[in-house]
Amino acid sequence: MSVLEILKYPHPLLKKRSKPVERIDEEIKRLIHDMMDTMYDAEGIGLAACQVGDPRRVIVIDVSPADPAQSLLVMVNPEIISEEGETDHEEGCLSVPDCLEKVKRRERVRARGLSPDGKAVGVEGEGILAFALQHEIDHLNGVLILDRLSGLKREIYRKKLKKKLMKEKEEQS
Ligand SMILES: [Zn+2]
Numbered sequence: 001m002s003v004l005e006i007l008k009y010p011h012p013l014l015k016k017r018s019k020p021v022e023r024i025d026e027e028i029k030r031l032i033h034d035m036m037d038t039m040y041d042a043e044g045i046g047l048a049a050c051q052v053g054d055p056r057r058v059i060v061i062d063v064s065p066a067d068p069a070q071s072l073l074v075m076v077n078p079e080i081i082s083e084e085g086e087t088d089h090e091e092g093c094l095s096v097p098d099c100l101e102k103v104k105r106r107e108r109v110r111a112r113g114l115s116p117d118g119k120a121v122g123v124e125g126e127g128i129l130a131f132a133l134q135h136e137i138d139h140l141n142g143v144l145i146l147d148r149l150s151g152l153k154r155e156i157y158r159k160k161l162k163k164k165l166m167k168e169k170e171e172q173s
Contacts, residue, residue, distance in 0.1 A: 001033045003041045004052040009096045009144060009161070018050050018057045018140040021076045024118040028058070032074055032116050035060045044094045046132040048139030051095050059136035063128045070129055075121065078113035078137055089131045093145050098164075099157055103148045105131050 007014055021028055031054055039047040039060055049058040061073045085107030092100045109130045112122045125133050135145070146154050 046136045075113035082110045084108045
């Protein structure tokens with residue numbers, strides 16, 4: 001098991017649509033374990049495979065720090081099958097540093113997919129679990145929180161990031 005590097009915006013893989021997992025084998029199980037290690041190491045509440053450089057549809061979520069009634073959830077090929085309500089929720093993302101913004105989300109969602117043993121699983125989420133499911137499944141579709149912000153907010157973030165990267169470059173040279 002190992003902690004993997006988390007790709008950061010604007011890495012191109014974060015904008016790609018991930019592909020379905022065709023077979024759950026030892027290699028996928030290893031990926032899932034590495035994703036769990038990486039998520040816990042980064043103190044995140046969710047992670048999609050594309051964030052660690054794997055273009056397949058796998059997510060891990062553990063919102064128990066915010067909602068103790070929940071526990072670890074691993075889903076392969078997850079999809080949202082119904083959604084209800086609408087709310088603004090403040091979110092951050094391990095791949096989009098220094099960005100904590102209100103994003104429009106559904107209040108309740110139902111999702112289905114496969115467990116790490118290949119069994120069909122369904123989950124009903126409300127609140128933080130619902131937001132995490134939407135956020136991670138967005139990743140599998142190449143969508144980042146930046147894409148859910150207003151054009152102006154997105155521009156401000158891009159400019160801030162550009163400045164930060166330039167400063168880092170200057171400091172290195
Ligand atoms: Zn994210």
